[in-house]
Amino acid sequence: MTITDVVKILDGKLIAGDATSPRVVGAVVANDLMSDVLLSDYDDILLLTSLASDQAIRTAHIVGAMGVVIHNAKPLSETMIKVADDLAIPLVSSPLSKYDACVRLHDAFLAEERA
Amino acid sequence: MAEYSPVILKGQQTSDDEILAKTPLDEKALGGDSSVIIMELLQRxxxxxxxxxxxxxxxxxxxxxxxxxxxxxxxxxxxxxxxxxxxxxxxxxxxxxxxxxxxxxxxxxxxxxxxxxxxxxxxxxxxxxxxxxxxxxxxxxxxxxxxxxxxxxxxxxxxxRALLYELSVEIRKLERKTRPEAEGGGASETKKNFFRKEWAVVHNDLSRAGHAANSIKSLLRERKIDRSLIRRVAVAAYELEINICIHSHGGVLVLLIDDDAIRITAKDRGPGIADIEWACRDGTSTANDWIRSMGFGAGMGLSNSKRVADTFNIASEVGKYTIVECIFDIPKAAEPPQG
Missing domain, CATH: 3.10.580.10 (CBS-domain)
Structure with a gap:
């Protein structure tokens, strides 16, 4: 599942970063507390968060995340988009709630496994 | 279904306006990257x-x-x-x-x-x-x-004139500190690789907080250091940088790399920690709601840094300073057979 797939699954829009990035989701971390995210041990994280700030992007860069999804259609600041572009972190905005986004991603993973 | 169109806020984040209003102009004029030495000179x-x-x-x-x-x-x-x-x-x-x-x-x-x-x-x-x-x-x-x-x-x-004079004095001191071999001392202890860089961290400037940690991560990547080691160093650097930003009056984050270890040192100018043991415990924090709204302040900063580091040192004096040092050992590569 690449970032383009994530955009499709979550009815989202890619706001920053490279749509053609070949990186695939290794694990989904849905969390608004950045210290928790820093503690996670997975590689190629897709970070789902309602924290629409630069810090979400900076945290994603630290843990080597493959992308960040801001759910609930939270407004994004221009500075956040710039940080995402500078650090080359794909940033997706989705109108779904965190719960719905998780359910859809889960279903998509199951479908991927069955295929 | 109507196409989803995300909302983009123009300009700075709202909280940044408050920060800018609080940030002394000299810090703004000189930018967040300004040397701590300059900022200190301006205050001293x-x-x-x-x-x-x-x-x-x-x-x-x-x-x-x-x-x-x-x-x-x-x-x-x-x-x-x-x-x-x-x-x-x-x-x-x-x-x-x-x-x-x-x-x-x-x-x-x-x-x-x-x-x-x-x-x-x-x-x-x-x-x-x-x-x-x-x-x-x-x-x-x-x-x-x-x-x-x-x-x-x-x-x-x-x-x-005054700033230029004082800066030349400070730079001379720094040169002596970072190049001890040039002064003729410690030649036998000179390591092959030595790299030092420092970043100023401004109090409450959450729009830039994390910038130093992101730079540290990029620098380590360029040096082809093991990925999991980079991540541990970056996590500590980030947590310590956020700590300086939200809890202290401002300070500096220092990266030091030599043959044996990577060191991240966070030094601030107070207010210091009264009970270090309490502060290092998971979930204990003096953070306010604003800090929490930015995704931090859950009391994990020091404990997270301690968790990822091989050696963790902390010293503090109330009203004066806090210094936190995280040391990460660089695993020795297998020695090629001699001869």
Whole structure:
């Protein structure tokens, strides 16, 4: 599942970063507390968060995340988009709630496994 | 279904406006990347350390023509009008031009001097002087003491000269510290690889917090260090940087790499930690709601840094400083067979 797939699954829009990035989701971390995210041990994280700030992007860069999804259609600041572009972190905005986004991603993973 | 269109907020995040309002202008003018040394100099130095004490003045009854001669002879562009250390006004080159133009060069200075004066106090930090030079168009400010007596005059040139001199002293000290072999000492202990870089972290500037940690991660990547090690170092750097930003009066994050280890040191200028054991425990925090709204303040900063580091040291003195050091051992690559 690449970032383009994530955009499709979550009815989202890619706001920053490279749509053609070949990186695939290794694990989904849905969390608004950045210290928790820093503690996670997975590689190629897709970070789902309602924290629409630069810090979400900076945290994603630290843990080597493959992308960040801001759910609930939270407004994004221009500075956040710039940080995402500078650090080359794909940033997706989705109108779904965190719960719905998780359910859809889960279903998509199951479908991927069955295929 | 209508196509989803995300909302993008123009300009800075709202919380940044508050931060900018609180950030001293010298920090803004010099940018977040400014050396801590410069910021410290601006706070440590007072206006009285930099101002000129020999002040050339004219009395109120002196004519504009007399003032013009004094300006010309001394090659200055402003002249305080003062008697018995009391400041009444300032005659500038502009007032002289107006006098020549209007034909009142033989009238007394007190009739044409600028009376709405902006003054500095001798005890103010130098950062105030810089702020004044930024906010007003004047080239110089009279300096008064606590009793409102005229004690000096300060121009941009005085500030530049003092800063350049002090910077050269500080840089010499730094050079000695980072290149001990150049001084002829410790040659036997010289390591092959040595890299040091430091970043200033400004109090409450959450829009830039994390910038140093992101740079550290990029730097380590360039050095082809093991990925999991980079992640551990970056996590500690990030947590410590956020800590300086939200809990301290400001400080510095230092990266030091040698053959054996990567060291991240976070030094701040207070307020210090009264109970270090409590502060290092998971879930204990003195953070406020604003910090929590930015995704931090859950009391995991120090414990997270401790968790990822091979060696964790912390020292603090209430009202003075906190220093946290995280050391990460670099695993030795398998030695190639000799011979």
């Amino acid at each position: 130095f007072k206006v009285r350390d930099v101002m000129k004490r020999q002040i050339i003045c004219v009395p109120r009854k002196a004519t504009l023509r007399e003032a013009q001669h004094i300006l010309k002879e001394n090659r200055i562009s402003g002249l305080p009008v003062s008697e018995n250390d009391r400041l009444y006004g300032i005659i500038s080159v502009n007032d002289i031009i107006n006098g020549l133009d209007g034909g009142w060069m033989d009238e007394p200075c007190e009739a044409h001097m600028s009376k709405n004066l902006v003054v500095l106090e001798a005890g103010m930090p130098l950062s105030f002087a810089l702020r004044y030079f930024n906010n007003y168009t004047y080239g110089r400010f009279p300096v008064l003491d606590a009793n409102r007596k005229l004690v000096g005059i300060i121009s941009q040139r005085d500030v530049m």
